[in-house]
Amino acid sequence: MSNTPSPASASSSIDATQAGDGMRLRDRRHVSNWLLSICVMLLGMIALGGATRLTGSGLSIMEWRPLTGIIPPLTHAQWEHEFALYQGIPQYKILHDGFGLAGFQQIFWLEWIHRFWGRLMGINLLGGLAFFAFRKALTRGLVIRLLVFFVLGGLQGAIGWFMVASGFRPDSTAVEPVRLVLHLGMALLLYVAILWTALSVRFPEPEVLPDMAGARRTRTFLHAALGLVGLTIVAGGFTAGTHAGFVFNTFPLMDGHLIPEGYAKLSPFWYNWIANIPAVQFDHRLLATVTALTIGLTVLTGMKTKLTTRAHAAVALLGWAVLIQYALGVTTLLLVVPVWAGTIHQTFAAILLGVGVFAMHTLRGARRGRS
Incomplete structure (x- = not known):
């Protein structure tokens, strides 16, 4: 009886091979693809941030509610409440005075999508981390790094609100440029760190x-x-x-x-x-x-x-x-x-x-x- 492994078993053996850090090659592909999906979502977030800035939508949501904010206004009374809050800031009085509830809803939805997309990224990161950790597809060091990314993502949300709040000043119709750059810089820092991690998981050894x-x-x-x-x-x-x-x-x-x-x-x-x-x-x-x-x-x-x-x-x-x-x-x-x-x-x-x-x-x- 021959001891030569079949092609299928050989492929399985290759997939099961572990690198020096203990990760299987098959797991590397899956984890890398997942991290790259987060990078793509970050690009989407940067695009949405640019659109909200250019359309003046960023100040349309006056409250920071990290959890309950995922639910948009569902009734006319709730929409009137949100619109009344917006009517109290200088941007409305100087730039949008009289544009009505329908106009407010247009800029509100763009900012809401921007914030909702950020929450989806957090769910993707935390959910993927839990899934791959349960499958024991991650090293201890990678788990710690990904948890740091999750914390930094939460901090990015807080920086976003810090930026938005600067637009509520009595003499302002937009956010402070320094805070805008801080918010953009943190997004790019996360993007680079996650991208480098994804590439290192996919290609662990230098060529x-x-x-x-x-x-x-x-x-x-x-x-x-x-x-x-x-x-x-x-x-x-x-x-x-x-x-x-x-x-x-x-x-x-x-x-x-x-x-x-x-x-x-x-x-x-x-x-x-x-x-x-x-x-x-x-x-x-x-x-x-x-x-x-x-x-x-x-x-x-x-x-x-x-x-x-x-x-x-x-x-x-x-x-x-x-x-x-x-x-x-x-x-x-x-x-x-x-x-x-x-x-x-x-x-x-x-x-x-x-x-x-x-x-x-x-x-x-x-x-x-x-x-």
Whole structure:
């Protein structure tokens, strides 16, 4: 009788094989796909956040109820109650006075969907964690990391309310730009952390890179590029928060000037970077251009280097992604920030960041100290 295993049994054996951390290969695929689904939901959340900001919907829900807020108004009396609360804030009196209950319901539903989507992400994370932990498909370290992500997700909800509450001030019709950037930054931090975790679960061991010296050069440029992507997104957050995109709608010059007039009119000087509209928009343009050039250098270096197929594909994809994002930014500016363009531009910034993280993950083997 032959002892040679059948193809089916061999496949089962491969699926059951455990890596050094104890996770089975089959479980890795399932856990990675689940974490990637959360990343996709985070992209949806970023898109919804952009839409709520551009339509002025973010202040339409005046109460923060993490649990009971999942139920929208169900009766006319409840709708009248919510509308009465909204009529008491400056945004209604200055921007929407007289637009009626029907108009209020339109902006309410967009903000409600935004908050509901956040709750769905929490359910997805906690439910998946419980399911895979019950199946013993997770290591202890991964369970702890995922619990930290859940806590940070809850904190993100609190930061969201902290941001919204700033729009209730007597002299305000929008949220504070600093709080908006804090809220966006936390969302991107979670996105990057969960994406990196998903990739590490799927690909636990770094690939062997044929040209280590060239891979390290590529990785160094990529580090700089990702740092610039982050700074550009922060600058974009201040551009959105100060509504700087609605002026200087020419490109590449700003109303005929390379550097706009009034760039340094505020004191202290650094305050121009977060509150002075000409400076805020110029900084975003400048950072976007430097970022695109740095990614271009990264792509050229990576394409000339002997890397793995996956690493080459990731670097090339990063080049295409930054071209798309730059074109989206110019389009949004020239069209004076229509809702659809502004929303896509904000969302694709996160996609560009994600592609950069993927490229960095493929080059893990080039870290200093590795042979």
